Amino acid sequence: MTESQGSLSVRSAWRDVPPLQVRRFAALALDEVPALAQDILRQIRSEYPGLPVVLDDSGEPMALIGIRRALEGFVQQIASAEGGRPCYPLEVFQEFGRGEGLHGRSLDSLQAIYRLGVRLAWRRLAEIGQQIEIPPPAMYELAESGFEYLDGLVDQSVRGYAEAAARQAGERLRLQRKLMDLLLSERRGDPGASAPVDFGHSSGASAAPGQPGARSALDERAARVGWQLPERVAVGVLLRPAREAVAPAVGQGVLLDMETEQPRMVVPDPDAAGRPELLRRAMAGWSGAIGPPVPLADAAKSLRWAQAAVRLMERGLLPSGEVLHCTEHTEALVLLQPEELIEDLARRCLAPLAHCGPAHGRRLAETLLAWLETRGGAPEVAARLGVHPQTVRYRLRQIRELWGDEVDDPDRRFELELVLRARRLRGELGRAG
Template sequence: MTEILEPGLLEDPTLPLPRRLAPILRPELPSLAEEIVTEIRRNIPEYTGSIDGPFGHVLRLGVQEGLATFVDRIAVPHGAAAKNGIENICRKLGRIEAHEGRSLDSLQAAFRIGGQVAWRRLMKIAPRHELSSSVMSRLADAVFTYLDELVALSLNGYAEAKTHPAGAMDGRRRRLLQLLVEDSAGNAPLITELAESLRWKIPEQVTLVATRPGVRCAPAALDEDVLLDLEGPEPYLLIPGPLTLARKAMLRAAIPGRQLAAGLAVQPVRAPDSLRWARKALDLAERGVIDDGPVVACEDHLVTLWLLSDTELIGQIARRELASLDAMTAGQRERITETLQAWLITRGTAAEIGQHLFIHPQTVRYRMRRIEQSLGDQLKDPETRFGIEAVLRAMSLQERVTARRPGDRTA
């Protein structure tokens, strides 16, 4: 029986392998990962229906991360290579198997297939790089020792899921999440007590993620430290720390095919702010104002969120700063503000602005004279000029918001 490893025991052993192997192996990893997943799909019937779902996403990520970590251990054999990623993924695979009601036989078979495919590739490239039989022998030992470690970590996750089934603990985790979002400062004693009972380490930062009702989630595909409440009218999750690429991949695997938005990473006491920003970003993404894939990150759209945070205030600023344009017709006003915004953004010549707007430079000069007549004094003041630029950007974004039908949302 495979030995269960205690947390953190996937250490980087001293691999008596030449470091020159790492740059030889690394270019092979992308195609090797695809070949391994293809072979697993072909040879394990139990995975036929799940290989394209949340389990398949985690499995594919595990293959990629497992290969990369192995090569990193060759390149830096004394513990400098990060190992938390592959540890978490292996445990997650074990938990998914437990939740799906399967034994570990299929997962262990998948690891064996991965090892066999990887070894065939090594045998194929060895002659090209004149790898000696001694190096290949040590490499074989390293590969299959590493696979044993990964299987043991998966067994850990499987055993944990069997020992701690969902139910009462899920309710306590939702309560912890609610306390954090409601008022983590005022609820500090309760949060500390509940977190300790759940063995959930209170992080220095949290990122809140918003989605819409009716999502189908594979909880076992989530990292163990993620808190979630997907049953309410405004479902959301809490991720300890910032939204890394690995966390994004995790969210896509656990909640495939749905739009999500992640707020900023903040101290736990600011969790409500992160959730508020996430929900605003989700709304803008569904309206087509933000286009950033299935997981929108607020940190990539801060100016847009700021400019659209108070549309009534934007209207007030527009009425104050652009009052001198009120005498114009709607069409004239639109053309003048379009030219003014282009000038404020580019500070280009008439020819450059004309190229940007697809109009003749002489038309630009005419419009700029109208702008000078109407707003000349205001544009000389830096603070007022900044206000005008901000309000024009906000008005442009607001037009994109209102262009979508109310309630028109993407899946």
């Protein structure tokens, strides 16, 4: 008898059974194993007709092999004079668990099948024990040990099930990343396609019959992860709150790739009822940006805007500490992203301020922007800036002297407002009150 949990106790009633009688019990039980295994499998199939039959390389049912090995291991445990840990048929019962996981079933039915097998085995062992007059206390302990042995078999199946679940999750993530790579590709075509192909949701002709097309590849990859292609998407780029941060619980339907330095996500139908609120809750503690909603074919464009927004966040030019929507920060994205162009325009438009000194030049620039935005008189501009109207009149006269008739030209006014707004967004000018 064993000394470990899951085996018969050292001080069990079996210690009082003569060794010869124990060996005889074990020999009779082992002789019964092949027929008993067949009976158990037959009964299991009768009660669970939908149970799949999996054969090994020799054509023998894996279930029959597992039942037979489990019975042999248990009986050999009884016959062991030295004791020791029970010997479980690991690979067979782990494979049973893996099979349940890979086919999307729970372990409930498998455990019920195991319990049925133990009950049937116990009946036959009890008959053998009665036949050779094994004392009842020893048989009671044998029944208890049988159910402990069952727990060990279940543990092996749970391990196999968990392994399959992890493998499936990893495979799904791999396929999901491939789907996202194709969806967000600038080329928007099949890797082997000779030209970009329309996805079918935007204007223009689709791929010619027989030509490998992006739509067909996208359909195939989406089907493999169970993702229904939406009409419109928004693409997000995230900043990790910590290197080991747990992935946000964005829920079914949202594609999420956590393998990149800055995780990406694809939100289907971003304007659907309840979607923004669900995302807001799921993204608590994260920061980043979600690009504008676009047709499916233009997902890469939404990604570009999200990436641009994240770059501005990292520079402190957009709010951090939250996941913002690009559509709510259009001005900053339009004016701050083409930095070289805006700076070149600013050098030309604001050249008259070059000799005014930093502080005075800033005050004139703020006054000019307030005037351009209001197109009002001194009182309106003064109210916007929080200064006296007479101060504004003085500054406006200086502005007129510096720029002359240019401030009356609509195109020049537009350019001036453009560059001044960009400077205000960068914090180089104060915000009007």
